[in-house]
Amino acid sequence: MKIQIINGPNLNLLGIREPGVYGNRSFEDYFQELKVAFPEIELSYFQSNVEGELINCLHEGGFSLDGFILNAGGYTHTSVALADAISGINTPVVEVHVSNIYAREEYRHTSLTGKNCKGVLTGFGLDGYRLAIESFLKP
Helix, strand or coil: CEEEEEECCCHHHCCCCCHHHHCCCCHHHHHHHHHHHCCCCEEEEEECCCHHHHHHHHHHHCCCCCEEEEECHHHHHCCHHHHHHHHCCCCCEEEEECCCHHHCCHHHHCCCCHHHCCEEEECCCCHHHHHHHHHHHCC
16 A cells, blocks of 8 residues: 655644644654554655645646545645645545644635545644544555
């Protein structure tokens, strides 16, 4: 099984940015733990602050991978293009948010991308990524 995690804008700052909201661990450190916890899965990771690069990543693996885990960051609430990219591929996508988007500013309550995803996990911290991986292991 091959799953790619895609993190969008500002998620390269996990562990540094607003630790009260996002925690104090870098995603790179957490990703290493995921690889150890799921040795039977080929996990890959991509992060970009550029919307088009996220779309290109979805297109590149969208017909060959078993799953994507996408945290589109702020693009979740604004990007029709990302929503269209998700709907245009065969690979299922699980949307993940470290913080609970419904407990934050009202503009974060709307996910343009979520309706095209297999599911959405929000508010479980970095553990949301683990839960997303486990969702691909169940029939």
